[in-house]
Amino acid sequence: MELNGAPEPAPKPSSKKKDPKPAEEPVPTGHSLILQKLRRSLAIAHSKPVSTPEPESTPAADEPEIEIETVEATGLEPLPQPEPTKASKPVSTLFSLPSWLKEPISVSPTTRTPFSSITGLSPKLQQRLGVLSLTEAFAVQTSVLPLLLDAKTGGDLCISAATGSGKTLAYVLPIIQSLSSRVVTRLRAIVVVPTRELVQQVNSTAVSISSGTGLKIGTAIGSRSLAVEQGLLVAEEDDGSVVSKVDILITTPGRLVEHVRATPGFDLTWVKWLVIDEADRLLAQSFQEWVNVVIVGLEEAAAKHCVDSIAGVDLGNLGLRSGRREAEKVRKVVLSATMTRDVGKLAGLRLRRPRLVVVEDPPLPEDINMADAGEDDAQEGEELEQFSVPAGLREHVIPVESSEHKPLYLLYLLRKQGIKTGALVFVKSNEGAARLAKLLETVGEKSGDKLSVGLVTGEMEKKRREKILKRFSKSEVDILVCSDLISRGLDLPNIRHIINYDIPASTRAYVHRVGRTARAGNEGDAWTLLGNNEARWFWRNIGKAIRRAIAVKKVPIVVESEGVGLRKAYEEVLYGEE
Known part of the structure; x- marks a missing residue:
């Protein structure tokens, strides 16, 4: 443009630098292309469209143009699943x-x-x-x-x-x-x-x-x-x-x-x-x-x-190990x-x-049911232990309806079964064993069923324990009340009855307790006083886990609510004479 006929002067170069033209983004290749495909796959998996930035410039003429298609994920609803089944039994570890x-x-x-x-x-x-x-x-x-x-x-x-x-x-x-x-x-x-x-x-x-x-x-x-x-x-x-x-x-x-x-x-x-x-x-x-x-x-x-040498020849020189x-x-x-x-x-x-x-005992006959425990109470066999009881042992369970009257159940058991000697009564604690021994002896005197009752616990001195065990072996003591101290290994003669006044803490403890009788080919009886809250554990852990030829038998004992004899003597000892 001219002003008054004069040519317009040329503009002076500015001191400020202009923003450079944006560089062309290269077309993804190699690792970049792999990452881009990975992003696209992830987006498809999450049902989201893939947004790919478009290049600001046209690709070079010598490079092929890459078209990226957006794919929408469909048909990814959950597959139908089978009905849940009852958990299968654990696989045996014997393999x-x-x-x-x-x-x-x-x-x-x-x-x-x-x-x-x-x-x-x-x-x-x-x-x-x-x-x-x-x-x-x-x-x-x-x-x-x-x-x-x-x-x-x-x-x-x-x-x-x-x-x-x-x-x-x-x-x-x-x-x-x-x-x-x-x-x-x-x-x-x-x-x-x-x-x-x-x-x-x-x-x-x-x-x-x-x-x-x-x-x-x-x-x-x-x-x-x-x-x-x-x-x-x-x-x-x-x-x-x-x-x-x-x-x-x-x-x-x-x-x-x-x-x-x-x-x-x-x-x-x-x-x-x-x-x-x-x-x-x-x-x-x-x-x-x-x-x-x-x-x-x-x-x-x-x-x-x-042996370092044979016939004077060092085994080491022959490349052999001594042994x-x-x-x-x-x-x-x-x-x-x-x-x-x-x-x-x-x-x-x-x-x-x-x-x-x-x-081991032969397997149980198919027609024998170990208890009324049901399938839910069945226990998997102890895979890492082998349990068995003496072949001549007869096992019995006495349901106890009221734990308050448990000593009375024991007294009725002794009278009903005619157990007057050779009985070992296991109690879970030293204090409980001492109380029960005193109770048995006192009630026996009042009821006319006089019994000689001994006591053996871990708190007693060794000489005193040995003296009582010796008297029991000679039948000078009729009933021996004890803790688990003597449940293992001891071979006491004349034991015909094992009474679990308190249930044992484990299957192993039960096996060792009842093993005090029916020894050396003889016969014997094991009696377990079982409370309602103990039945499930007993049948699962003892009734099912031990290999035996016969089932454990239930022996019901009815404790009269009225009458004379044992119950009266029992109540007199507990509450005093009226």
């Missing part, structure tokens, strides 16, 4: 067990075999058994003795059998026979049991069987001082060396650890047998970590027996009435080529 636990050696509890027919049993021991009037081997002895008497078979053995089935004799006989030819006294067998009373019981059996063999048997329990026991187990020779004074040691686990750690000359080098009786209890508790102490001690001692001879390896025997099949617990024992022997 994870080693074959020797899944496929045990089974034997019927009714099996009997003359000792004269047992393969490998020496004539001398057969003669000794005859002197003791032991002519027939029970089921556990029939199956176990040939395995333990055969030194060539080797390997360790786990044994599951009911209490009172003869397990002690099953391991005592092979040990005594294998050691009877020894020349020098050395510690060669260790038997570990959980209680002092059981130590004395096993010791009595071993001493009786070993008579005439010259074998020396000792015990180690916590009731004596360690120094006194050291003098009984080891002796110092003239040359200053310390040697063992016993061939077989029967001990509790805690005291065994003390001797391993603190007794000079207590040498495990020559041990050939390790027996663990009542294994379920011993493996469940640490007892000063006795398993690790003893097993490690045995392995360290085994190194002293290593203990097969005949010198420790043989382990593990026993229980409730044998665990928990591989973790057994692993600490480091068993060698183990086998499992199970003495």
Whole structure:
């Protein structure tokens, strides 16, 4: 444009920079294209359209234009589902067990075999058994003795059998026979049991069987001082060396650890047998970590027996490992009435080529119903434990309508069944046992059913307990009221009745309680007073879990609301005479 005919001057360049032209966004390729496709897939999955930014510039002529189509997700409504079903039973854990636990050696509890027919049993021991009037081997002895008497078979053995089935004799006989030819006294067998009373019981059996063999048997329990026991187990020779004074040691686990750690000359080098009786209890508790102490001690001692050379040739030079001879390896025997099949617990024992022997009842007849508990009360079998009760045991349940009158139910039971002697009454607490014992004796005097009632609990001194147990064994005490202190291992003669005044805390506790009767092939009765609030637990955990040939029977007892006799005497003791 011209002004007054003069040309318009050219504009001066501005000092401000103009905004640069937006750069063209490149077309997605490679990873970018993959990410873009991923975003689009996610948007489709969430039923949202994909918004893709359009490029501000036209793509280069040499690059193909990419068209992105928006897809709307449809048909993603939930698929129809089947009706919920009842939860299936858990899959058995047995598939994870080693074959020797899944496929045990089974034997019927009714099996009997003359000792004269047992393969490998020496004539001398057969003669000794005859002197003791032991002519027939029970089921556990029939199956176990040939395995333990055969030194060539080797390997360790786990044994599951009911209490009172003869397990002690099953391991005592092979040990005594294998050691009877020894020349020098050395510690060669260790038997570990959980209680002092059981130590004395096993010791009595071993001493009786070993008579005439010259074998020396000792015990180690916590009731004596360690120094006194050291003098009984080891002796110092003239040359200053310390040697063992016993061939077989029967001990509790805690005291065994003390001797391993603190007794000079207590040498495990020559041990050939390790027996663990009542294994379920011993493996469940640490007892000063006795398993690790003893097993490690045995392995360290085994190194002293290593064969380093043959015919003067060093095995190491031949590329061979030295090792203990097969005949010198420790043989382990593990026993229980409730044998665990928990591989973790057994692993600490480091068993060698183990086998499992199970003495079990035949399966229940199909027409027997264990209880009125119903399907909902059925319990899955204890996969990791083996439960069984003596074959000669008769089991009964007495429904208790009123727990307030529970002592009266017990009194009626004693009268109705004619139980006047040989009865063991289990109560869950020491205090409850003391009260019940006093009540039974007092009511018996007032009602004319006079009873001699004894009491054994964990609070009593050992000498007093032993005195009462001795009187009970001689039938000087008719009824023995006790806690679970004596529910394991003890072999008390003349017990014909077990009465669970309070139900046990577990299936295992029940098995050990009722195992005090029907021992050694005899018969016996177990009675359980069962409250309404306890019935469901009992039938699930005891009625279903234990292998038995017959069902548990219900025995109704009606406690009269009026009358004289027991009820009157009972109320007089509780409330006083009017």
